[in-house]
Amino acid sequence: MKMSLGESLVVTLFGESHGLAVGALVEGMPPGIELNHEQLIEDMISRRPGSGLASKRKETDEVELLSGIYEGRTTGMPILMLIRNKDAKPKDYSFLPNQPRPGHVDHVIDMKTNGNADLRGGGSFSARLTAGLVAAGSICRDVLPDEWKVEAVVGAIGGIEGKEGFVAAEDARLSQDSLGSRVDLTISGLPVGFGEPWFDGLEPALANALMAIPAARAIEFGNGIDAGKMKGSDHNDSWGENMQLDDNADGALGGMASGAPLRVRITFKPPSGISLPQKTFNKNTGLIEELAIKGRHDPVIAPRARPVVEAVARLVLADLGRQGGYIDE
Amino acid sequence: MKMSLGESLVVTLFGESHGLAVGALVEGMPPGIELNHEQLIEDMISRRPGSGLASKRKETDEVELLSGIYEGRTTGMPILMLIRNKDAKPKDYSFLPNQPRPGHVDHVIDMKTNGNADLRGGGSFSARLTAGLVAAGSICRDVLPDEWKVEAVVGAIGGIEGKEGFVAAEDARLSQDSLGSRVDLTISGLPVGFGEPWFDGLEPALANALMAIPAARAIEFGNGIDAGKMKGSDHNDSWGENMQLDDNADGALGGMASGAPLRVRITFKPPSGISLPQKTFNKNTGLIEELAIKGRHDPVIAPRARPVVEAVARLVLADLGRQGGYIDE
């Protein structure tokens, strides 16, 4: 089982939610990139648990940079980013493996590994591993040319766009429930033709990487599912003066940047971890029983997934940029 | 630029829409698989142009098997599947590169390759290359255990489900326009735990491969974008007697099969190639001019994409199955 993303710039995740550490090993970073420590700290804080609409787990998420950095710059060699788990509470998971939680990966990993997995908090499948993605994405910022813009925002919570969505999330939290949500990502400023053919195309590569964020259930590009209802004469974006497209045009054609911004929407399911008691099977007793999970949960995913989406998008762009020769070694 | 899918079972596409040939090279096929020629012919016919709601291009799509087969069985060595283009009409594309078509890849590849691409009919980015995918997917049928079921149907055309959708498509064709559509894919019978972590998970791997099908604009798993509006207490699927899930449950958890069917929906935009005259930029004259495309076009994608979706899903399952040791060499 491998946990690697990318081909020319490769990020490999490691770690377990309630083990010693999580983190990422980054290969293929060009040499001479100055490390922006303040930005790294800021990025880590943006996805950190412990605040508002997030799990109460308290992690400082300090990133130890153990290789590939010399005198504050990348050397071009693999960069090991290690994040120690400090507020692990493995005892919260003593109901496993007998009472797998509904909507969680517990039972599935248990089967896959013949009982050898670390199930506590989802083990290596936990959203905690996105800390490594955010750390890796942060050091990619300075690899990408300034004119390539990556921006993600919370698009909707519980189907409600704007500030009202956050109110809905707070309601869900108070009722010990959770809510689905959406993150909207915009990538702009890519050179026309950026991206590779077929399976390494912009959308296929982003779809692969973004769908790997825990709880992602759908990904849309451009007009997304609405494209399924449109006529070609309405959907086609005409080339304007000097081959310009307007900002609502599709940002990718044939997997390559068209010149228009690439609009992406990622839908996340409501977090499976809720405090409401749920009926589910107990492998030990052979009965359907009530399970009340203590744990520390996020009532909604989008606010914390937002920086993860940005980090993943930057990693994909850095990799495709290296593959296509847009970013020098 | 590479056109490969998979890691343990690898399919590499090649060819151009109006060049000599298209096809696929398949590596990692186990030895001893009996080739089902009738099935291969049937699969090729199912995506072939020339019929009803499809382009009028006439191709017999005979597949020459030039390596890796001996006495009717796979040898385990790379299998070269070659499909000659017989009804290429490159002259239909004499307006290129000066008048790139709206919604097409013409201008984008031209920029990417500094004018060295074969632009005729989209070159290597044409849906014609899905012939290679269908051929490769066909020989994967007998690699997958019988109980793993892959089935795709036309889900909707122009937003209309069922037979009425086809009527809408015919209307679009008659009015020289095109319509968006959706293919619904169901994968069932996978062993619990099937799939790999993170970026090789079932959804990430399928999202990657399926989004590479030309014109795909969105992919949804399970409840898809509706999951963004749901509460956790509604969305969570409780484990029933003996850890069974009901058929509406999410088919994948943590990227691995949960035991329930995996439901996938792929939305395709309306084909960009329409016969209606369109205004667009002419690089030669520097003016916005009307462009009327002759060519031979599909008015809607789903009917012909349906077998491609199945083929791609089989290729992904064969690859993940090889990676995870579910399919022996």
Place this chain on the structure above:
Amino acid sequence: MKMSLGESLVVTLFGESHGLAVGALVEGMPPGIELNHEQLIEDMISRRPGSGLASKRKETDEVELLSGIYEGRTTGMPILMLIRNKDAKPKDYSFLPNQPRPGHVDHVIDMKTNGNADLRGGGSFSARLTAGLVAAGSICRDVLPDEWKVEAVVGAIGGIEGKEGFVAAEDARLSQDSLGSRVDLTISGLPVGFGEPWFDGLEPALANALMAIPAARAIEFGNGIDAGKMKGSDHNDSWGENMQLDDNADGALGGMASGAPLRVRITFKPPSGISLPQKTFNKNTGLIEELAIKGRHDPVIAPRARPVVEAVARLVLADLGRQGGYIDE
């Protein structure tokens, strides 16, 4: 089972010695490279069977270029190079699988594939597949900067250097036997630092690719096995004026070009296919029996391996050059 070489520029071999065809699919070629047909023909002739110290098999080895070329130039898309087998004589191998030849792969593939391999003439393991390597290496010539020089010569035959070695080979042929040999490869003009760390280093990458040429038994770099007998004070190459090294210095340090020519020696065993009768086991009778092989054999490998060594070296340099950003997409 895969037959691919390279990461950024990828060559995948296919075909069988006595099947329909052999060839190569080349991915990652930059667009806009003009194809030199005369050079390609010349390169194919240089390894072709049918002449002097070579097998009497007669093959014209015409290369059909079926994709990735448009108007005489590469498009950047995968290039399919197909070489039909015209003088296959599968009947010569009717003694298989019962009487596997000494020193040949017959028995080994048979075991590996549970009897499903195409054993005739070694199937996919035959030196006939080097035709694809030479074809692929030929189109790499114009990808490499002119100042990067790749030259291979026959170093020794039967341990005898120079012209006398060829006489020894002719003697071996007349006595229905075969002889070992060596090819000496020199690569010069690489920029200092060319190559990647560790397993993608110049020597590791060349060792991998060159040892895959059928019958290779040893590979030496610089002083080779003599380095094992030397003192550091003798072996170390001092940096001269302006960091120049003399031409006898090691051409690679840490897997990267030092500025001196890289000297490589590849030793080939005597061809296993000899006409002298040999005693060996017959699986059918369960007895040790005499086996006289008709077939058409080379009495010595180096003369025909020479162009293969050059081709493989060019492929490795093109791949490492693409990886390291020395060759633009």
Place this chain on the structure above:
Amino acid sequence: MKMSLGESLVVTLFGESHGLAVGALVEGMPPGIELNHEQLIEDMISRRPGSGLASKRKETDEVELLSGIYEGRTTGMPILMLIRNKDAKPKDYSFLPNQPRPGHVDHVIDMKTNGNADLRGGGSFSARLTAGLVAAGSICRDVLPDEWKVEAVVGAIGGIEGKEGFVAAEDARLSQDSLGSRVDLTISGLPVGFGEPWFDGLEPALANALMAIPAARAIEFGNGIDAGKMKGSDHNDSWGENMQLDDNADGALGGMASGAPLRVRITFKPPSGISLPQKTFNKNTGLIEELAIKGRHDPVIAPRARPVVEAVARLVLADLGRQGGYIDE
């Protein structure tokens, strides 16, 4: 720049000789393998500096296992093995980058990275990184079936076989010089057919991985360079009763195990780091000057490379074994 080995079982090295740490990230390890801590400690000691014919650098080389292990067994997830540098003496390298050492990588990395590398002690190109290889190889021991035997011995020092070679090494050390050497590796008990075709064949895969060990200059299989002088009638190994080969036969045919032991010899150059003063170019002064290196050096490589060779061989077998389905996930 990447530092990864393998495809199904992947080891990625990281770290610098005089940075904070070295180590390895191992992906693709099957779940449920019990960790043998005593064996790991023993393996690390076997290559550790600080003893007899080795550098005087003192490192305990404790391996922190930070992920992928749960309750003493592998979980199947990536295993991070971290080894802190405790006796780094970066000040020993203050002569860099101005006075690059003869035979060392200093100047070459400096050029490759535009002055951004960590040059101290060779940085990421140092033999210190083999600590990660030995750690990774150690946990592969229990993945390989018991009947697959991997054994490496010191074959020769300064061209002298047996115990006398060690005396020669001691002489070299006393005279502040160094000596070349050879390690002999034997792999036996592999199933007939083990290995993959062409570039993933046993010899090509081993050649790639073993040539990446710092200072390796040649690799020989079977009769090695002597095969270049032999006749086919002498070199061919006849199949004996029930297809058995004798122990001197070639251990691989067509890149796959033949049933006979695979004999491999790796030649190492004399260590470049010697205490004798050497004349070499000073970039700062522009003059050829005398350079006396303090540092802490090995006078000969084979004794410490021996366990590295074994570790690398185990990693290659584990990877090929996973690829070929000989080792289950």
